[in-house]
Amino acid sequence: MSETPYGFDAAKLRVARTAAGTSVARIARATGVSERAVSLYLAGTRTPRPEILMQLAKAVGTDPAALCTVEHETLAHLRIFTGRSRSAMARQLGMAEETYRQMETTGQRGRLARSRYDDHEDRWIAWQEWASPLFGVTAERLDAAEQHTREQHLAERERRWQRLRLAAPDRAVRIEDLGRAGRRLRRR
Structure with a gap:
């Protein structure tokens, strides 16, 4: 995949997770990554690869762009x-x-x-x-x-x-x- 910085925003993932009312464990199962990885994404200390971003977005019921902050696409x-x-x-x-x-x-x-x-x-x-x-x-x-x-x-x-x-x-x-x-x- 790409190493291109794409503006992943952990705060937006936290808001989407809360709105979806889902747990870290459920997101981890849906994305195929560990609970620790999901926790790191939520904390903002790790940026998911693009294919994981897609899975995270699906797991919290939104689209990938909604989990990113980008001034100009x-x-x-x-x-x-x-x-x-x-x-x-x-x-x-x-x-x-x-x-x-x-x-x-x-x-x-x-x-x-x-x-x-x-x-x-x-x-x-x-x-x-x-x-x-x-x-x-x-x-x-x-x-x-x-x-x-x-x-x-x-x-x-x-x-x-x-x-x-x-x-x-x-x-x-x-x-x-x-x-x-x-x-x-x-x-x-």
Whole structure:
């Protein structure tokens, strides 16, 4: 599964458990983990893996997103809320794992994720229409997650670039010069 931080919130699990009126033992049996693990999740000292998050949500009668605090959902969040690994999500979407990883990291869809032809309906179907059910969300929520993924990627890229400029200004200047030279060559 993923090591992507996804905003698990122990307080929300405690509230959901209370609302469901269920015991630690019952949650442990439903999720297939030990009572100690459930206690650690409830205490906030351990974060469940995405597939366990799915089981915890089912055990307390809610959905995985309700057990998390996320300012802006990204594609990684949507995948994790389905309880899938990157490779499982890539298979579900019918693309190579590396292609999916790139999309989840940058928010940029390649050719494979633009539209698909549906033989049954004899028409092309847009990405949002065919992919949103696989993520278990609406097309609008998928669009918003893609946008937040792109913004997060660009912000992280800018932070790395700023660190490089501070740590090795000569190297940063050489990289900028190479980038300008490459852009000039592509224009020819």
